[in-house]
Every structure is written in C-alpha cells, then in structure tokens.
Amino acid sequence: MGKSTMLRERVASVAVRTVNRVSRLTGRGSGTVIGGRVGIKIAPDLVSALARGRTVILVSGTNGKTTTTSMIVAGWGGDVTTNETGANMPAGHVAALVESQNTRVALEVDEAWLSDTLRTTRPHVVVLLNLSRDQLDRANEVRHLAERWRTALETYDDAALIVVANANDPLVVYAAETRANTLWCDVPTTWIADALSCPKCTLAISHVGNSWHCSCGFAKPVTVTSVLGDELVIDGVTLNLELSMPGEFNRSNATLALTALHSDGVDVEDAVRRVNAIHSVVGRFSVRRWNGHVLRLLLAKNPSGFAAMLATLPEDGADVWVAINARVADGHDPSWLYDVPFELLRGHRVYCFGDRRLDLATRLDYGGVDYVVVDDDATVPPSKGTISLLANYTAFHDWLARSQP
Secondary structure (H helix, E strand, O other), X not given: OOHHHHHHHHHHHHHHHHHHHHHHHOOOOOOOOHHHHHHHHHOOOHHHHXXXXXXXXXXXXXXXXXXXXXXXXXXXXXXOXXXXXOOOOXXXXXXXXXXXXXXXXXXXXXXXXHHHHHXXXXXXXXXXXXXXXXXXXXXXXXXXXXXXXXXXXXXXXXXXXXXXXXXXXXXXXXXXXXXXXXXXXXXXXXXXXXXXXXXXOOOEOEEEOOEEEOOOOXXXXXXXXXXXXXXXXXXXXXXXXXXXXXXXXXHHHHHHHHHHXXXXXXXXXXXXXXXXXXXXXXXXXXXXXXXXXXXXXXXXXXXXXXXXXXXXXXXXXXXXXXXXXXOOXXXXXXXXXHHOOHHHHOOOEEEEEOOOHHHHHHHHHHOOOEEEXXXXXHHOOOOOXXXXXXXXXXXXXXXXXXXXX
C-alpha cells in the first residue's frame, strides 16, 4: 500500500469522526451516515482498509437484521464493533468501523448491498435470514435480490467463508446452495408468500409439515441447527433458548446468530445465556410511557414483519395501537397493507395513528376489524394494562422519541 493511499485513508477517518461529531452536536442527525459519505469521497476503498485484519460477521435479510446483529454482539461478549443504529449501507459501515477499533465486528447489511459488502469487508461469516417484499416504490423485486445474492456468493473467491442460512426460506436456499461451506438452520419461518413458486423452474413448491420441495428436485437442504420451543440444537449440542423477547421470529434470529458464533469458535453455552438476557434492541420490544399509557413498542415494516408481530399478540380482546407512515425510509407506497393479515385483529379495537392512518383504517374496514382513527391524540381514552403498539419504521421512531422509559 502506497504512502499516499495510507495518508488519504487516515485523513478520511479523521473526517468521518469530525463530520459525525458535528452532526450530533448541531442536532442535524445521529452522526452515523454523513461522515461516512465524506470519508468514502476522500478514500473510496475506506471500508476495505478499516475492515482489514478484523474478524467480521455480516447479517442480511429483509427482516430481523438489527435484532440478529445485536444478538451476535451480545453473544460474542466483550467489546464488538457494530452499526447498532441500523445504518446498514457503506456510509454506516464506515462510521461504525471508524468509531471503534475492536478486532471483532458484526455488521447488518442492506440486502441490495450484500455483494459489495462481501467484497469490501472480507467476512469470516455471513448470515442470511430471509427475503420478502419491502418498500415497494423503490426496492428490487424480491426474486431479483435472490439472484443477486446467488451471483455474489457464487463468485466470491474465499472458500473459507462460512454461510449461515435459513433452510426454510426457498429464496435463501436458492441464493446460498452453491456454497460448499453452508450451515443450514431449521428455524420458524411463518412468511413464505414470496416463495410459493420455485426460483429455478417456476413450478409450485410443495410445503408439507416442516419441509418443502419442488418436482424439479429443488428442496429443503439437510440442516445442522434446529429449534423447537425452548430447545436449541447446534451440531448435536442441546441448549435452553429462553429468550426475554417474544415471538417465534426472535427464536429464528437467535438460532441463526448462535450458529454463526458457534461456527467462529465462540463458546455457545456462554453465548446463549447472554442472548437470553436481551430484553430490548434499539427500543424494539421496550416498554414505554406516554400520556398515562403504558406501551410496548413493536417494529413491523412490511407484510412479513407484521404477520410475525400480530402472531405475538394475546387473544384477550385488548386494544391495539397501529401507526403507519409512508416517508422515504418506509417507502411511499402503502399498498403492502393489503398483504398484512390484519384479520387476526378481529375481536380487538385498533387505534389508527400516523400519516397514513386513513389507509390503515380502510384496510381494517375491509378486514372486518373494529377501529378508531386518531386525528387528535387528546381523544385517546385512558387504558388499562400494557398496550401493544405496532409501528412501521419512521412511525416507530416517532413514538420512541415522544415516549419515555
């Protein structure tokens, strides 16, 4: 490496820290993206330089990236560099890698950036969670993403790379099946609506019990990890998975995270104890207070995420709050609401919040769900007990900001 290149990278790193610090001090942002953009402008190969010599685990998928990455960080123990705010593109990766010099790194990666991030960070392990539709106004069609993942993994030149992948998502299996060093995980996967036909031949995939196959021969691979209830089995070792966070989807996230750590030589018994102790991830699943109400904040940003969260709600007829926005980070097209199984909320009264509360109310009306449109927060009646508040991305952050622990 030339002296001019090294100097440019040092200058870029200083610029990242300085710009992000100014961003935070002036209240113009969280200081996790703008500095990274400046750094990459100065030194285009900055991610590669910062990742060199580190042990890197990448996590990608449509849902669960932030939670799974946090589980890896906790399970690893000690100091781990990570993009904990969810800034999962190169600028966010640069910011994380500059702020912390730890040799162990866990990064969540936007699905569309997996190929580039493989090349720049040279990870030891990559975790593939799932693929489903998301942000319809600008995201690639989900099968196109599966093709991009497959190409990226086929052409990646490091045979030592370990892929930890969800064996119950046919699109993930299609993407990762060509890698010899793949650890397949048998995990709860409730959303398969985007993989009903075979990605190889387009015929219908047959789902029978806990397995699936296509007549062309494409089928669920043999797994090395499984989870059933509180029993987690990794390479024949049985562990107690007693998570503090709810939902089968979190069992899936934890299983994939712990398999990744095990593959990298981490003591999985210690790791599972640390993962079991997690109660909240960046405000998700946290209990908050607002105007005399006690709220449990649940992030759900697409049909798959909402289906998973709705399955966690108790069947007690209690009021449920749902907040929907359609800003840049959410995607401007809210038509995905019609793919969410809101019929599961029959028997509850749903309070509709957010910029697109009328769109939500219309969808609930079609689903035969009792609802109230909240145009004025003062009209929300007092409540008993803890209310489940489901919100998509920017609506979730609105509520996180306006509520208190």
